[in-house]
Amino acid sequence: MYNKEYKGDICSHDHSFFLDNFLRRLIQNPKKVVGEYIKEGDTVVDLGCGPGYFSIDMAKMVGESGRVISVDLQPEMLEKVKKKARKQNLSQKITLHNCPQDQIGLDQDVTADFVLAFYMLHETPNHIKFMQEVKTFLKRGGKCLIVEPRFHVSKKNFHQVIQDIKNIGFNVLGNPLKKGGRSLLVSV
Template sequence: MSNDNPNVCPVEKSGSLDNRIRRWLQNPQKILGPYVRESMEVLEIGCGPGFFTMDMGRMVGKSGRVVAVDLQEGMLQKVKEKISLSGEELNIELHKCESERIGVSGEFDFVFLFYVVHELPDQESFFRELVSLVRKDGRILIVEPPMHVSKQAFDEMLDIASKAGFVVLDRPKMFPNKAVVLGKD
């Protein structure tokens, strides 16, 4: 999760990650609706400026919790501002990860990785850490962009996840993206 990676979107350009056109093309309710429920413990890795975070916070309700993780403090500040400006009481915790470690504890019902895995310099250690954070019946939704991730790279990522203890449960259609739902082996 190194910040030196040129694939990581800089905070200065984060406005391009949160706009009406994207909300229409990548509707958080449609993408997350099948997976996120009230009272769930949700981990969002690579939250950026919080495009999906606020919707997840509403979906889990007051009895659930969203832990939004990002490598860049500036991105987390943008999420904090959104929460504050919304006036809503959302159970969202912000966490700055280390360059090579997620660094959170607990067990989560759902983990969301949207356009993140291809940015990671060490996917093997990432998935080994992630397996300890997912409940036995938990789910991980990984969505990767078609322009950055080839079919071969996506399959290699799935092989790495498999070796860490995950299995493919579903391959939801999210054209033009590559998407997969993983669970524990």
């Protein structure tokens, strides 16, 4: 179980309805947000996947030969992903990974073509350490999309995150989502 003493802003599984509903699909449609970065056969990592809002759609995008690794701190969130995947016959494409609070902890053989960190980087205890770990499993030329909510992350704080990510050695490719949050597309 995750550390309830951590004072970070982790969205509880009790509120997962807010993370996956028809209204959100109108504003943040997964195909529009990540579709151009994912192709058939890709390995995709959904960090802080919550109830699987992006994971389910990305599993459809990677086709028969690809896979999605859905990572979350809360086992209850992963259980929701598991149920949705089973219902949509996508269980064989989605690997569930319950991470500890202070690291992602994926197997060393994971190499991702695309990594999504949507509205969750601000929830990590140390974004620099977190992104250093992302760098270890993102393929050379692979892409990572980071999106942070304006209501949680100030412009000043996001600029510091961008600078920290550059210092780690990521290449900044741009700000693909002008609306709907503070975004950053990076590669190694």
